Amino acid sequence: MGKDVIIACDFNSKAEVIAFLEKFKDEKPFVKIGMELFYAEGPDIVRTIKGMGHKIFLDLKLHDIPNTVKKAMAVLSGLDVDMCNVHAAGTKGMMQAALEGLTRADGSRPLLIAVTQLTSTSEEVMQQELWIDKPIDETVMHYAKNTMEAGLDGVVCSPLEAGKVHAVCGEKFLTITPGVRFADGDVGDQKRVTTPAKAKELGSDYIVVGRPITQAADPVAAYRRCVEEFVG
Numbered sequence: 001m002g003k004d005v006i007i008a009c010d011f012n013s014k015a016e017v018i019a020f021l022e023k024f025k026d027e028k029p030f031v032k033i034g035m036e037l038f039y040a041e042g043p044d045i046v047r048t049i050k051g052m053g054h055k056i057f058l059d060l061k062l063h064d065i066p067n068t069v070k071k072a073m074a075v076l077s078g079l080d081v082d083m084c085n086v087h088a089a090g091t092k093g094m095m096q097a098a099l100e101g102l103t104r105a106d107g108s109r110p111l112l113i114a115v116t117q118l119t120s121t122s123e124e125v126m127q128q129e130l131w132i133d134k135p136i137d138e139t140v141m142h143y144a145k146n147t148m149e150a151g152l153d154g155v156v157c158s159p160l161e162a163g164k165v166h167a168v169c170g171e172k173f174l175t176i177t178p179g180v181r182f183a184d185g186d187v188g189d190q191k192r193v194t195t196p197a198k199a200k201e202l203g204s205d206y207i208v209v210g211r212p213i214t215q216a217a218d219p220v221a222a223y224r225r226c227v228e229e230f231v232g
């Protein structure tokens with residue numbers, strides 16, 4: 001699995017996302033469809049973007065009782081996405097149920113990963129508001145180990161934690177890392193951030209980049225800057 005840049009296409013209409021993707025002409029970036037676009041347009045948006053030739057990470061972050069997640073994942077398995085996810089906080093049992101639901105009759109399935117701690121959460125908020133009384137690095141590693149033990153393919157974490165996740169869970173265990181900003185960029189609501197170049201150095205497998213590309217004056221140039229820094 002090579003390194004790649006995934007664009008978080010956080011738009012709320014089909015028209016907007018298509019107009020955005022058409023700027024890329026023959027380039028076919030890996031696209032993340034999140035809650036905003038999926039709730040606005042439904043499963044058809046996945047088929048449309050897949051039909052345009054893009055790989056798709058469907059980022060719905062499922063977190064519910066195991067039976068509900070299993071059944072929801074069985075529905076998502078029919079959508080031909082390349083990657084989808086759950087929250088590791090849902091427990092190992094929930095993650096195993098997600099894997100079962102996602103696996104098709106022929107044994108095939110999309111990649112399944114789990115969110116450890118959102119990159120918008122600081123250690124302070126995690127400890128004081130969520131009452132997780134541990135350092136954030138240790139918490140991410142603990143959730144990553146649970147995710148690996150449940151049989152999933154990798155985790156969502158900050159690039160700042162990618163190297164440690166690989167050290168604990170192995171090089172093949174994927175790190176999908178949002179919380180990426182250019183050195184001169186606005187951090188916004190993200191807390192555990194770094195640049196595409198540093199994410200590469202720290203061992204991320206995929207960076208997920210939204211606003212630094214989608215809100216750029218020239219999104220194609222911003223995407224290429226990410227690829228240049230992260231993939232080289």
Ligand SMILES: O=c1ccn([C@@H]2O[C@H](COP(=O)(O)O)[C@@H](O)[C@H]2O)c(=O)[nH]1
Pocket residue numbers: 008010034115117118119120156157178179180188190208209210211212
């Ligand atoms: O921990 C997480 C998990 C998911 N995300 C998602 O990634 C993108 C990041 O967008 P930016 O505009 O680059 O901040 C967004 O779709 C989030 O839902 C995350 O940021 N952190």
